[in-house]
Amino acid sequence: MNWQVISHSLPIFAQAFKLTLWLSLVGILGSLIVGALSSLIQYFKVPILSQLFTAYVELARNTPLLIQLFFLYYAFPVIGLKMSATTCGIIGLIFLGGAYMAEGFTGGFSGVNQTQIDNGKALGMNNLQLARYVVFPQGFALSMPALAANVIFLIKETSIFSVIAIPELTNTALDLIGMYYRSNEYLFVLVVAYAIVLIPVILLLNLLERRVRYGTFGD
Amino acid sequence: MTEEILRVENLNKFYGDRHILHDINFTLHQGEVLTLLGPSGSGKSTLIRCLNGLEDFSSGAVYFKGEKIKPTDKNWQEIRQKIGMVFQSYDLFPNLTVMENILLAPTKVQKRAKDQVAQEAEGLLKDVGLEKYADSYPRELSGGQKQRIAIVRALIMHPEVMLLDEVTASLDPEMVRGILQIMTKLSKKHHMTMIIVTHEMGFAEQIADQVLFLEDGRILENTPGKAFFAQPKTERARDFLESMDF
């Protein structure tokens, strides 16, 4: 292991690190929005839309991100839709992540007690009010563990962006290895970089999970 | 005769092939208390849940103040603001404080002014002896306390009729009496129209203006006043009363 090689590469990795963080953040936020929306639509069995979203969730969850990205990046231009690699990456990640988040939310929503929903209905709430005041807040707390796992999963999935040449962490490491033939050093930095991103995220999510659970159910 | 509040006509309910409720008919007038009695599994809870649309029924009709309720989701949602309900499982919303639980529906569903409702809520909390708990979370309350809050939460909607589904059944014995007193006060002092499903026979006799005795989804007896307790007409009802150790 040559430390000088490592230290020279750090500025380049720092750039990639920022990009990975930024792509993850956008992807996760987008996925949460798409997932919550899709799950609520499925929960209240909105006609047509709920079938559409169910199909979307199954398609996205049961196919690899890599092929989704290839399709966006290489196949879409053939039908006249040309997007930058970064745009494709973000759309792909949200397409995939939205489905995973939808499953996470659905698990939580289905854990909300029927008696809670009866109580809300008995107080005259309509579906929107039930969603806003009963199903969502309690379901969110219940889905936290699944959502947290998805957040970690999605951050790791950004590594697949390397296949469409987005200069995030993995792509950068591979480029450097290709140029300087120093695999041990660059792979070491790469693993450490993922640890630096993910360990705080994991700890933070654990804390948040407990907070939200306590705030909602008191245990 | 006082105004008619609820009328049920030829109501039938099926779960698949199973006939759950058979041809239910009864009328409830303003200020009356109807107690719904019968062994467990007789369909009492299902019936009471049909009256505010939590369960749908297969045929027949429910009339609210003489008007037939069209059984659509939207309609039921409107009607439920006038029909309060309290359940056996004292489910307050766990993520909200006592006060937030009480204010939620009046402010969000009925769009009433928050400070006015809050003032009223304080009064009601005082009535049930829980004014100190406005800012507590449900997890900090006992079952009996939660059930009292659930009653307040229903009352603040200004319902014209209250449905009370075995509200004391999951409470510790020492909590039961307080809840029964609140219901008695509601009837005697505020002349609240109520339908009560209960296994507390002493309480039922004391509060009832009309008794429905249900078995296997059929009304076996529909008796005005308290005559049911002294002279049940059917053997089934006699057996039932005896088994309740009454």
Add this chain to the structure above:
Amino acid sequence: MEHSVINVLFVGNNFARIMQGLWTSVWISVDSLAAGLVLGTLLGILRTLPSKPLRFILRLYLEFFRIVPTIVLLYLVYYILPRSFNISWPASWMAILAFALWVAAEFSDIVRGAIESVPVTQKESGLALGLSKTQLFRYVLLPQAVQLELPATINLATRVIKTTSLLMMISIMDVIAIGQQIIEANNQKYPTAVFWIYGLIFILYFIIDYPLSLWSKKLAAKENR
């Protein structure tokens, strides 16, 4: 348009080659899963033992695989084995090694969770009958744990299958790599080839994974009842 689909997919041996590539992906998944599940069961059982240092080391092992993306694992094996250990395996073996170690880590956690969620009374009644520790595992805990862990295991299998899409990155002739070759060969004549080939591969993955996730969901729903 229609014409080009037929030409790209069904002329010559293109379709057969794609299926061959898919077969490569499938057997690598199966081998990795088989090896990973065996190792994972072992690690999972070890993680329920009281030894603290052992549990700590196994926990570290798990966390490493939780943190490092699978594509990076693949490259770790691909570069480090030959360069630092002078082991020159075929790329497919290296992929199986990387995937199996990853599956073992994930599965060890599933096994541990399942064993720990078998009710204590089951354990106590086993011991009360005079079963030894090994007998307790063999006859009481593992059979019940297997039932509990089945949905999560099937889910893990679907993830492994999806992850085989990365095989082309270490120059394995998987379904995507073959797809790319066909696209390149047809690009001049049929520019829409890319659409049909990637579309087909997308659907192929779905056809394999969807029944599995449906099965897992059904089992999970049954358990919750």
